[in-house]
Amino acid sequence: QKEVEQDPGPLSVPEGAIVSLNCTYSNSAFQYFMWYRQYSRKGPELLMYTYSSGNKEDGRFTAQVDKSSKYISLFIRDSQPSDSATYLCAMSAPPWGQNFVFGPGTRLSVLP
Amino acid sequence: GAGVSQSPSNKVTEKGKDVELRCDPISGHTALYWYRQSLGQGLEFLIYFQGNSAPDKSGLPSDRFSAERTGGSVSTLTIQRTQQEDSAVYLCASSFGIDQNIQYFGAGTRLSVL
Numbered sequence: 001q002k003e004v005e006q007d008p009g010p011l012s013v014p015e016g017a018i019v020s021l022n023c024t025y026s027n028s029a030f031q032y033f034m035w036y037r038q039y040s041r042k043g044p045e046l047l048m049y050t051y052s053s054g055n056k057e058d059g060r061f062t063a064q065v066d067k068s069s070k071y072i073s074l075f076i077r078d079s080q081p082s083d084s085a086t087y088l089c090a091m092s093a094p095p096w097g098q099n100f101v102f103g104p105g106t107r108l109s110v111l112p
Numbered sequence: 113g114a115g116v117s118q119s120p121s122n123k124v125t126e127k128g129k130d131v132e133l134r135c136d137p138i139s140g141h142t143a144l145y146w147y148r149q150s151l152g153q154g155l156e157f158l159i160y161f162q163g164n165s166a167p168d169k170s171g172l173p174s175d176r177f178s179a180e181r182t183g184g185s186v187s188t189l190t191i192q193r194t195q196q197e198d199s200a201v202y203l204c205a206s207s208f209g210i211d212q213n214i215q216y217f218g219a220g221t222r223l224s225v226l
Contacts, residue, residue, distance in 0.1 A: 004154065032213050043116070043203055043217025044155070088154065096168075096212045102147075102154035 003027055006089055006103035015112050019076040023089035023103045026070065030091040030101075033065050035074045038086045038105065047087075048074060079110045114138075116218035118204050124224045125194055133189040133221045137206030144187050145205045145215060146179060155203065160212075161187060194225045 006023045013019055021035075032051055036044035048063040050056045056063045062075040072091075076083055086107045092100040117136040125131050137144050146158040157171040161181040172178070176194075181187040191198055201222050205215035 006154075034213055041219065043205070043219050045217065046214055049213060090155075090213075092213055096160075100157060100212070104154040 004089065004091065004101050004103040007106055008104055010107040010109060012109045012111060013079055015079060015081060015110055017079050017110070019079050019083070019108060019110075021074040021076075021087050021089075021106050021108070023072050023091075024070055025072075025091060025101075027091075027093070027101075028067070028070065029093040029099070030067075031094075032092045033063070033072050034090040034092075035061075035063055036088040036090060036102070038088060040085075044088055081110050081112050084109045116204055116206055116216055118202075118218035118221050120221060121219065122222045122224075124226065126226055127196060128193055130190065130192045131194055131223065133191075133202050133204075133223070135187045135189070135204030135206075135218060137185065137187070137204070138208070138216055139185075141206035141208045141216070142184065143207045143212055144181060145207075146187070146189050147203045147205070148173075148200045149203055149220070150200045158189070191223075194223075196225050199223055199225045 004025045035048040037047045038044040050063050050065050053065045053067045060077045064073040086105040088105040089103040119134045143162055145160040147155040149155050159166055159169050159179050163184050164181050176192045179189045201220040203220045205217040207215045
């Protein structure tokens with residue numbers, strides 16, 4: 001079993017749809033949970049960052065963490081064509097280094 | 113500079129040759145990270161530097177891989193005797209302060225080993 005599982009997609013949705021992206025993980029020591037967005041031929045950029053369980057909202061983006069289920073989600077409301085990218089979940093635990101793990105990413109296309 | 117800069121952006125080499133990949137982090141960032149991204153795979157952690165020291169080298173896949181950082185700034189990742197399985201995008205990131213989860217990435221070097 002991989003340490004972090006993420007549906008690779010591709011996921012295609014019409015403009016304006018609500019998008020749900022998810023990751024599951026196996027290491028209960030993870031405490032910090034991130035979502036990075038990666039456009040084609042670019043490096044990832046940090047989108048959302050949460051600590052432990054709970055919700056965090058930033059504009060059209062909401063991140064949810066359920067540590068009891070080892071499950072994290074990213075919701076995108078009113079999706080736009082500019083949201084088309086690969087979304088990578090990431091998680092970490094101290095001591096840092098090998099305990100920072102990325103998921104394989106989900107490729108999202110938002111169609112105008 | 114304004115962001116993390118990596119060079120070259122693309123590198124094609126023959127099996128068995130050595131390659132050097134360069135990363136120039138954001139000015140003032142004390143931590144620097146190297147990752148490898150293969151098609152359909154997540155980012156694979158290779159090594160990170162705090163200043164010029166590498167506290168964790170355990171992600172380097174073999175002894176053909178080495179990295180150094182000088183002057184607390186530029187870093188070089190060297191792959192000796194390249195193999196076809198080394199073909200991937202090599203990404204560098206840097207961060208400032210104690211929160212190593214907030215990283216700024218370069219655009220990567222796309223390495224193709226023929």
